[in-house]
Amino acid sequence: MTKNLKIRFIPILLKKNAALTQDGLVLDPNNSKIKQILSLKMPMSLQIDTLFADRQPQVADFEFNDQVADVFADMIQRSVPGYQTILQGIGDIAKRVVTAHSRVYDLGCSLGAASLSVQRQVTVSPYQIIAIDNSTAMLQQARCHLNRFKSSFDVELRHEDIIESTLNEASLVILNFTLQFLKPEARATLIQKIYHSLQPGGALIISEKLCFESPQIQSLLDDMHIDFKRAQGYSELEISQKRQAIEHVMRPDTLATHQQRLQAAGFTQQHTWFQCMNFISLVAIK
Numbered sequence: 619m620t621k622n623l624k625i626r627f628i629p630i631l632l633k634k635n636a637a638l639t640q641d642g643l644v645l646d647p648n649n650s651k652i653k654q655i656l657s658l659k660m661p662m663s664l665q666i667d668t669l670f671a672d673r674q675p676q677v678a679d680f681e682f683n684d685q686v687a688d689v690f691a692d693m694i695q696r697s698v699p700g701y702q703t704i705l706q707g708i709g710d711i712a713k714r715v716v717t718a719h720s721r722v723y724d725l726g727c728s729l730g731a732a733s734l735s736v737q738r739q740v741t742v743s744p745y746q747i748i749a750i751d752n753s754t755a756m757l758q759q760a761r762c763h764l765n766r767f768k769s770s771f772d773v774e775l776r777h778e779d780i781i782e783s784t785l786n787e788a789s790l791v792i793l794n795f796t797l798q799f800l801k802p803e804a805r806a807t808l809i810q811k812i813y814h815s816l817q818p819g820g821a822l823i824i825s826e827k828l829c830f831e832s833p834q835i836q837s838l839l840d841d842m843h844i845d846f847k848r849a850q851g852y853s854e855l856e857i858s859q860k861r862q863a864i865e866h867v868m869r870p871d872t873l874a875t876h877q878q879r880l881q882a883a884g885f886t887q888q889h890t891w892f893q894c895m896n897f898i899s900l901v902a903i904k
């Protein structure tokens with residue numbers, strides 16, 4: 619039996635904290651049989667996230683570096699409730715709005731998971747997908763990840779700061795959990811730039827973690843999210859160290875802030891098409 623075939627048998631070993639997904643594996647890191655199989659030979663992007671498993675004397679601010687890129691597929695899957703549903707939905711929206719001879723921009727693409735979903739579902743031809751990230755580590759992993767899913771055409775990967783990127787002739791722009799990592803003062807200008815880059819009828823998809831005006835709602839949804847992470851196999855130490863690492867780097871907005879920003883940019887039609895706990899995805903149409 620080849621090593622690849624052995625990987626296909628992982629579902630048999632999965633317990634309640636693990637599941638096999640379309641683009642990656644969500645695994646119970648405490649399952650020794652799974653660890654054993656994974657140690658045989660696993661593409662870097664399928665490694666289990668144990669970055670915060672050991673106590674760190676001082677927790678550094680979170681960065682999209684090599685260590686994070688290696689485990690990112692597992693990390694995002696086990697941290698964002700509904701992540702796979704959102705990816706699927708991005709493809710579903712794409713097949714309805716992407717037009718021939720237009721461009722799709724995947725801004726803050728990480729491993730290119732949203733681009734892959736678009737590629738799988740859009741049937742018009744030709745069109746172009748441009749996936750942009752400012753992390754070299756992420757883009758290296760994205761290239762490996764995209765090569766594993768061969769298709770009729772390439773996703774163009776660009777190493778750029780999306781604040782500086784030139785966008786035009788777009789039928790779809792995707793910000794899948796990226797906006798929250800930008801400086802708050804840069805967000806409105808980016809949304810305006812996106813609006814101007816879109817063709818009439820084109821769409822912007824924004825997925826984000828939300829924050830809430832009401833302390834009660836904030837605390838309720840935070841607690842539910844922490845339970846979700848426990849159920850994915852993260853320990854209390856991992857949850858608390860990750861939280862410390864990310865709190866100065868990821869600054870979520872309220873739903874009202876997103877809605878007002880979209881409206882101010884010129885979008886007259888917008889709606890929440892997905893929400894699970896404090897995670898949301900919005901679609902705005904020009």
Ligand SMILES: C[S@@+](CC[C@H](N)C(=O)[O-])C[C@H]1O[C@@H](n2cnc3c(N)ncnc32)[C@H](O)[C@@H]1O
Nearest residue numbers: 682726727728751752753779780794795796799
């Ligand atoms: C949470 S990840 C996005 C996940 C990804 N969109 C997906 O669907 O799996 C955020 C990404 O945004 C990138 N990023 C953050 N700020 C950026 C910027 N100013 N320009 C380009 N990329 C940026 C990070 O390097 C990281 O890869």
